[in-house]
Amino acid sequence: MGQNILVTGGAGYIGSHACKALARAGFTPIAFDNLSTGWAGAVKYGPLFQGDLTDRASVAAALAEYQPLAVMHFAALSLVGESMRDPETYWRVNVNGALNLISATVAAGIRNFIFSSTCATYGDQDGVVLTEATRQAPINAYGGSKRAIEDMLRDFGASHGLNHVIFRYFNVAGADPEGELGEQHQPETHLIPLMLEAVQGKRPALTVFGDDYPTPDGTCLRDYVHVSDLVDAHVLGLNWLLDGRPSRDFNLGSGKGFSVREVIEASRFVTNRDVPVIQGARRPGDAAALVSGSERALEELGWQPKRSELRQMIGDAWAWAQKPGYQA
Template identity: 75%
Template sequence: MAEHVLVTGGAGYIGSHACKALARAGFVPVAFDNLSTGWAEAVKFGPFVQGDLMDRARVDEAFARFRPVAVMHFAALSLVGESMRDPGLYWRINLGGALNLFEAAVAAQCRNIVFSSTCATYGDQDGVMLDEGCEQRPINAYGASKRAIEDMLVNFGQAYGLNHVIFRYFNVAGSDPEGEIGEQHRPETHLIPLMLEAIEGKRPALTLFGTDYPTPDGTCVRDYVHVTDLADAHVLGLKRLLDGQGNGVFNLGTGRGFSVREVITHAGAVTNRPVPVVEGPRRPGDAAALVSGSVRACEELGWRPERSDLRQMITDAWRWSQSPGYSE
């Protein structure tokens, strides 16, 4: 009988791709989502529980009903700018939700957690290839809340034997190549879908938030990883825990950074259309450059970011934006 895995945020962009990867690997993913940013239409690979992590009783019900062998925890508020304007919201929702989830997991004797963390825990360390040993010094409440949840997991491991794999990942892009699910947010804040919307005339232009950063062309530099490669890594992390190989922390990226202007150039080449652009001021909380060292994930998990070529990521995202499943 297939084992169940509780996937918080399973109706969201990354969570739905993780559910597909889990189903492909022989698990039954149970998507737990309040649909504040997720889409019910994206739940296609297992049962759906509509619920909020702040509702402890609802979380307990999900554990009692499905008896999962593990949890993949994606659900969180994740907008850097919003976290700068309203840090209390991020501390309350992200920390409170994680606390309810981990306490419920311990009570249900589910002791394996795969946690979606972020490179934002490292803060702004320009010119550094960020690996797992780099100091964590987040510069916004989003990154700080994720760092605190990492610490919470360590404490719960010491006290209750809760096992964990933590993934700190960089900019996620692309869409499911089969076209079943894809990237869409309310509101949309990610560079590649915003850029594609500008190309299609669904918004007047793409705004460059800051053109005076200490980078080769003045725009922010980011490391992009394909969402399907990211989902595959989470399955590998889960198997590590179920095999009893111990806790682990892994960066997920490619080690290659692209500036915003470079992404725009690639998008124009993929779509054969111009990208309308306007320049704007910097956004508070944005780091100048974030590039991953992901050697540990490759060596210890056997992970291979095979689809994480920038042109491929834009191609897959463009295909999804033209598909019947995409909602404007």
């Protein structure tokens, strides 16, 4: 079947950008998605196979039909607060879904797997730049479920020779610079699009959750990486496996931490508009600071994050926010 790559969550924010990057690199992305949070209109660069990871039969059917060279796994529930309120769903959907996918992948004779993980697996380790050697100690069910899938991949690697690349990242931001794709969730929960909706008057204000964290201005610090840079790393990770390189973990980030207030100030500069703000309480499960060291990806993959400056990411997101977006 040539250069097919199965992309779970391929109709979602990051997955759709990955499909574009794969197509540009000469692969055919097969978007596997149940469209619960994704958009059919975001599937532009290859076919859509509508299926659900919790249904092993649909996973096996997609693998049999397209016989991909590799699987790129983005599909997951990913809201920290929700995972704290409803851990059962996160463990059932994320972990059981991944087990179905990984076991079906092995059964189909596919041995290359790229996994979208998260710096949330490291938990709350303030004042530390997170590297691949940092101890993983997740503090919420979302991070815990992702850590469990990482362990699963290592086990299947040892028993079945499943070669894998694990990417850990935290706040993905921005939009396709060419304007074909962007970030659109229902409901929206990510800081930058929420902030831009407040700027546009689509919501009354942006709620800042907590102002008493042990950070310079009391708000959470996060490392932001541009979605286009992020998916470029995934293509490099795919080629790493196709070249016969060993399983490897990589952190992806800019190496800089920005507070919520700093993001708001950058938005004022980019949009030339004020951001209406409401101060809220802390959310359970939120770490004070998460900053990702990415030296391994830079040195071993040759990754070059070209657009991961805060104003650039907000500028691309702002351009997308002024478009009609995907239609339900």
